[in-house]
Amino acid sequence: DAGITQSPRHKVTETGTPVTLRCHQTENHRYMYWYRQDPGHGLRLIHYSYGVKDTDKGEVSDGYSVSRSKTEDFLLTLESATSSQTSVYFCAISETGLGYGYTFGSGTRLTVV
Amino acid sequence: DAKTTQPNSMESNEEEPVHLPCNHSTISGTDYIHWYRQLPSQGPEYVIHGLTSNVNNRMASLAIAEDRKSSTLILHRATLRDAAVYYCILGHSLQGGSEKLVFGKGTKLTVNP
Numbered sequence: 001d002a003g004i005t006q007s008p009r010h011k012v013t014e015t016g017t018p019v020t021l022r023c024h025q026t027e028n029h030r031y032m033y034w035y036r037q038d039p040g041h042g043l044r045l046i047h048y049s050y051g052v053k054d055t056d057k058g059e060v061s062d063g064y065s066v067s068r069s070k071t072e073d074f075l076l077t078l079e080s081a082t083s084s085q086t087s088v089y090f091c092a093i094s095e096t097g098l099g100y101g102y103t104f105g106s107g108t109r110l111t112v113v
Numbered sequence: 114d115a116k117t118t119q120p121n122s123m124e125s126n127e128e129e130p131v132h133l134p135c136n137h138s139t140i141s142g143t144d145y146i147h148w149y150r151q152l153p154s155q156g157p158e159y160v161i162h163g164l165t166s167n168v169n170n171r172m173a174s175l176a177i178a179e180d181r182k183s184s185t186l187i188l189h190r191a192t193l194r195d196a197a198v199y200y201c202i203l204g205h206s207l208q209g210g211s212e213k214l215v216f217g218k219g220t221k222l223t224v225n226p
Binding site: 031033035040042043044045048049050051054056058059090092094096097098099100101102103104105106107 | 114145147149154155156157158159162164200204206207208209210211212213214216217218219
């Protein structure tokens, strides 16, 4: 979507390797989020950020870490990829947080073999 | 977290109104009600959101029950481009003014020509 880019769009990686997904925004929005989407579960929150260097865990954060060293980039790292982390990952941004709309990226499809 | 319940699927005819229902009987007083839609291989797209009062925008209307235990998304004249999975979502407040979107399983809307 305009103003938010996820990279890579697709990735296949081996079990045990570290993987970093990038979310880049040009909207200067304060809030950024990482979700994963799996069949039968809908989207679930992994980590979120409410400012540069301000991050916190979501409901499915085990095995993931994040970093936000500048407003425009929010990185999601799988420290040691497992097959259960095969999923589609979406980044979302919001200008003002609670009670406002969100813009989602196009997603990264990650396969761990 | 409070959950939402939606029909798995609905059908509509082009140019007719569509009413998509959602139950959220365990909603808390500060939860926002969001609606997003998603096409295959794309990220969710914002439709509308509200807290207590009915809301209108160029895409749709949101009717919220007085007790907030249910809501209805209204598409006034369905087009073929409105065919998608529609998610009724509750937004829970998080640290720093952030918000967690709790997705349900969604309603797959089919629009017939």
